[in-house]
Amino acid sequence: xxxxxxxxxxxxxxxxxxxxxxxxxxxxxxxxxxxxxxxxxxxxxxxxxxxxxxxxxxxxxxxxxxxxxxxxxxxxxxxxxxxxxxxxxxxxxxxxxxxxxxxxxxxxxxxxxxxxxxxxxxxxxxxxxxxxxxxxxxxxxxxxxxxxxxxxxxxxxxxxxxxxxxxxxxxxxxxxxxxxxxxxxxxxxxxxxxxxxxxxxxxxxxxxxxxxxxxxxxxxxxxxxxxxxxxxxxxxxxxxxxxxxxxxxxxxxxxxxxxxxxxxxxxxxxxxxxxxxxxxxxxxxxxxxxxxxxxxxxxxxxxxxxxxxxxxxxxxxxxxxxxxxxxxxxxxxxxxxxxxxxxxxxxxxxxxxxxxxxxxxxxxxxxxxxxxxxxxxxxxxxxxxxxxxxxxxxxxxxxxx
Numbered sequence: 001x002x003x004x005x006x007x008x009x010x011x012x013x014x015x016x017x018x019x020x021x022x023x024x025x026x027x028x029x030x031x032x033x034x035x036x037x038x039x040x041x042x043x044x045x046x047x048x049x050x051x052x053x054x055x056x057x058x059x060x061x062x063x064x065x066x067x068x069x070x071x072x073x074x075x076x077x078x079x080x081x082x083x084x085x086x087x088x089x090x091x092x093x094x095x096x097x098x099x100x101x102x103x104x105x106x107x108x109x110x111x112x113x114x115x116x117x118x119x120x121x122x123x124x125x126x127x128x129x130x131x132x133x134x135x136x137x138x139x140x141x142x143x144x145x146x147x148x149x150x151x152x153x154x155x156x157x158x159x160x161x162x163x164x165x166x167x168x169x170x171x172x173x174x175x176x177x178x179x180x181x182x183x184x185x186x187x188x189x190x191x192x193x194x195x196x197x198x199x200x201x202x203x204x205x206x207x208x209x210x211x212x213x214x215x216x217x218x219x220x221x222x223x224x225x226x227x228x229x230x231x232x233x234x235x236x237x238x239x240x241x242x243x244x245x246x247x248x249x250x251x252x253x254x255x256x257x258x259x260x261x262x263x264x265x266x267x268x269x270x271x272x273x274x275x276x277x278x279x280x281x282x283x284x285x286x287x288x289x290x291x292x293x294x295x296x297x298x299x300x301x302x303x304x305x306x307x308x309x310x311x312x313x314x315x316x317x318x319x320x321x322x323x324x325x326x327x328x329x330x331x332x333x334x335x336x337x338x339x340x341x342x343x344x345x346x347x348x349x350x351x352x353x354x355x356x357x358x359x360x361x362x363x364x365x366x367x368x369x370x371x372x373x374x375x376x377x378x379x380x381x382x383x384x385x386x387x388x389x390x391x392x393x394x395x396x397x398x399x400x401x
Contacts, residue, residue: 135179139171144340144357146256146274150378152179153212155276156253171359199294200227202234202260207289208351210380217280218380219251220352221289222344225260225269230301232259235293238275240284248284251275252292256342256357257390259297259304267388268306272344272355305329305336307365307391309373314345316383317376321345321354324374327391329365336393337364341373345384354379364396 137148145165149156158180159165207221219238225231239250257271312325323343329336339360347353356377365371373391 137177137179139173139175139177141173141361142359143171144256144359145171146355146357148177148179149276150274150356153214153216153276154180154278155251156274157251158276158278199291200229200231200296202226202231202291202294204236204289204291206346206350206352207238207287208347208353208380209287210353212276215280217277219275219277219287220272220355220380222270222272222352223255223260223291224263226263228262230259230261230297231294232297232300233293233295234260234271234291236273236275237290237292239288239290240277240281241286241288242281242283243285245286248281249277249279251277256355257392258340259301259392261306267390268392270388271342271390272352274355303394304392305331305334305395307336307339307393309341309389309391312373312389314384314387316379319378319380320376321379321384321387322374322376323387323389325389326370327360327362327365327373328370329367329393332367334395335364335366337396339365339371339391339393341375341389341391343375343377343387343389345377345379345387347382348385353381353384365393 135152137152139148145159146156149159159177162178162180165171203224203226205222205224207219210218210220212218221236221238223234223236234255235252236255237250237252240248242248253273253275255271255273259268260271261268263269308328308330309325310328312323315322315324327339327341339362340357341360342357343355344352345354354377356375358375360371360373362371373389
């Protein structure tokens, strides 16, 4: 009998085989075999009847073990899941004094909301270089390279180098020219005509130096053909020296006329030139002029027709000089086009103090026809004591040729 208050001997001895075994519930209370339930917490109810008590006695330990194993497995799985999520389970302590267990301190979790890289790359931003806006000049009818150079205060050579112009006398209307601002390298790089080994003997005279309002140095002069041949591509170099004879600076320029007729055919046997030194040495003591190039014109001379400018007038006005008149084609057969006029001014000493080259607006001149001439140029120092005018055109093919 397993009821409350049963025979104490019913508990049996330790390991007794024939005694009746009393099932002890929680807190030492025996369970009623007729109403004992197991698995209540898991939603299942098992009722043990008396007639199956022996079978229950054989199965209850195994069932209990299975239930305990299932609970342990569930708890283990729960702990594994919680530990995988980074959680820490602290069992609730019921009564008693808590025991402190020494343990290694855990590092605090990183604060991901304010995470900062350990090292950040440093990017260097290049400072942009301010590039000056280039000055573009569109060639108009009647303009020449020397006139454009004088307009902007630059040298003809600088315009040639920057724009790749081989012959400064061959410009076309509408051509765009980049005006050098002083930052460009204006040294000849091979695109220009190179000096000939043995240039024809051409003289230089009327050299004059003039300081510009911006501190540059203008050098004017005139080349004169001393040969019995027609000469073209005359290139001049002027070199500045200090007091000890050391070369300081040099510049080059072509003569302002395509052709120089043979000696004695003035004014067609001469032409002016201009060299601008943008940064002249302040202490130059002397100079030297060298003709680097002068060639025989050959068949090229047949394409040019000298024109007549009868009785031109010159009127000074401050630092400017105005020339007016007309240009006439006296060739009996050939019609000319692209008419070029070159005006040169001289001071009392015969030095060149200004010149201008201009292409007339007239598209062509037939034999005996005339075209109006009027131009203004800037001169240095005093008003010109004298001036000369040269005009020529390129022969055009006759109709049907």
